[in-house]
Amino acid sequence: MRDMLLIALYAFLGAAAVGLLGAGALRLLRHRSIGASLAVVTTVAVGSMLAGTLAVAWAMFLSSHDLTVVTTVVAMAAVVSLPTALLLGRRVVVGSRELATAARDFGDGGSFTPPAETAPAELVAISRELALTSERLAASREREHALETSRRELVAWISHDLRTPLAGLRAMSEALEDGIVDDPARYHRQIRTEVERLNGMVGDLFELSRIHAGALALTPARISVYDLVGDALAGADPLAREYGVRLVGGQVDAVPIEVDGKEMTRVLANLLVNAIRHTPADGTVAVAAEHSADHVVLSVTDGCGGISDEDLPRVFDTGWRGTDARTPPAGAGLGLAIVRGIVEAHAGHADVHNVTGGCRFEVTLPAART
Ligand SMILES: Nc1ncnc2c1ncn2[C@@H]1O[C@H](COP(=O)(O)OP(=O)(O)OP(=O)(O)O)[C@@H](O)[C@H]1O
């Protein structure tokens, strides 16, 4: 028993000496290739066995024959294990090098192509994560690109929309100045209409820029949906008469909501103006408000004949104003972007879907706290 304890002690001391040397070597090599560290680990494994054996042999006076046998066995173990470790190290090094090259490519703006080399599971997991990140990056680049394009288009449209009435205003004012107009009152009316339209457009642009900058300062107050809808219907009545469209506001629940009254009136006004403009004469535009425990849904249903499936997801985009050649654009395409911006600032959401004979715009808002 005592002998066994002594053997264990000597073997431990011999192995510990090699282990300490190995730890020092690993520390020195910590910034080097993993291949070098693996070689050290294998050398320590074989070396500690040899050192332990030699220590025991020296203390216990093993016969030189036995010592040679043990040393030869250990040497053979080293011959096999060292190349194995180096092979593994090489696989890891090659795998990580390929991963680094692939990652560099996708950092430069390309997409990430996972390396073909079969690498260890950890590297494969990193590669999978990089592929997912690459997909997310590509999607965000696409979004950014689409946003930039729509911003550029908007500037082009707005410049055009501003330039046309301004040219008209200039021509009319010059004609008035030169006194060559038969009916000056008609010109004055026309100038006033154009100025009001321009004023509305600039107001919309200002509102939209405040929404985009997150600077829309809301002053929420508790108001009745009934009053909100009533005010909006009264405001839209002259336009509805002009277009020969019937306004209906029958299905409105008298529930309270907590919103900025001015902004929410603008939301309903924009929806109503659109609905009236897109409904043929003698048609009907209906406003409704339904409530559930935690939501109030305001809806405006028109008789526009439906919006095509490919246009439906785009109607709320800033500056988008339809692709239907039969209905030339009447506005700047800002109204629904403002609707969405204001509604989202109220923690709600705006949607549209087709119904029989027309479409329904819905604004969902959180119900007022009781
Ligand atoms: N009620 C509706 N029925 C059918 N199409 C609609 C309706 N409302 C909007 N659209 C389509 O969506 C487009 C965008 O609407 P939006 O209100 O944003 O802009 P606009 O009415 O053209 O201009 P603006 O509101 O700035 O004066 C419209 O040009 C139209 O093609």
Ligand SMILES: [Mg+2]
């Ligand atoms: Mg509009």
